Amino acid sequence: MTTQTHYFVAVPLPQPLKQAFQLYMKKLKSHFPFTRWVHPEDLHITLAFLGDLEEGQKEKLISLLSKVALNxxxxxxxxxELGTFGNPQSPRIFWYGIEKSMELNLLRNSVYDACEMVGLQLDSRPFHPHITIARKWKGPGSIDNSLLPVHSSQIETFAVNNIILYETHLNRLPKYEEKEIFSLV
Structure with missing residues (x-):
């Protein structure tokens, strides 16, 4: 059986923030019964989910993303704050949100433009930047979003220094492998 390779472009989280989330997620697990919690090394903010890439597309995209980073x-x-996506009775994604950021939106738009230039069809839903921390609610009853705690750690802000092209490996943890790092200027 062959597994299809999936790629995505994302903003990585700095190591101190990943460590803070690891501790915070341990506390959340006892109150919010989700089936799968994200490995701390896999925490990120997705800019574009690409799916499968042909080698030629990948090479051209790497070149275009290098230019994006330089701009x-x-x-x-x-x-x-914390929130969920999906039916409140059985949310599919548990996430930590990011404050509105013009810089992040502009970066995401540039990444999307580069992806479209290599022929990729991307998600057209509005951009809602977030860090996925868990998936698939398994709890009794529903989750009450009004009861979600507001702050996770002492780290309130963090620097965005680069974007990364990741490859997904569904059969291992952590499951995201850095393929190319693009440093912002």
């Missing part, structure tokens, strides 16, 4: 300055992001 964007480093910036900071702030954490916001």
């Amino acid at each position: 964007h300055q480093r910036f900071s992001l702030a954490l916001s």
Whole structure:
């Protein structure tokens, strides 16, 4: 059986923030019964989910993403609040939000443009930047979003210094492998 390779472009989280999330997620697990919790090394903010890439597409995209990175300055992001996607009775994604950021939106738009230039069809839903921390609610009853705690750690803001092209490996943990790192200026 062959597994299809999937790629995505994302903003990585700095190591101190991953460590803070690891501790915070341990506390959340006892209150929010989700089936799968994200490995701390896999925490990120997705800019574009690409799916499968042909080798030629990947090479051209790497070249275009290098140019994208050179056209964007480093910036900071702030954490916001916990939330869910999906039916409140059985949410499919548990996430930590990111405050609105013009720099992040512009970067995401540039990444999307580069992806479309190599012929990729991308998600057209509005961009809702977040860090997925768990998937697939298994709890009794529903989750009450109004009871979600607001702050996760002492780290409220963090620097965005690069974007990364990741490859997904479904059969291992952590499951995301850095394929190319693109440094912002």
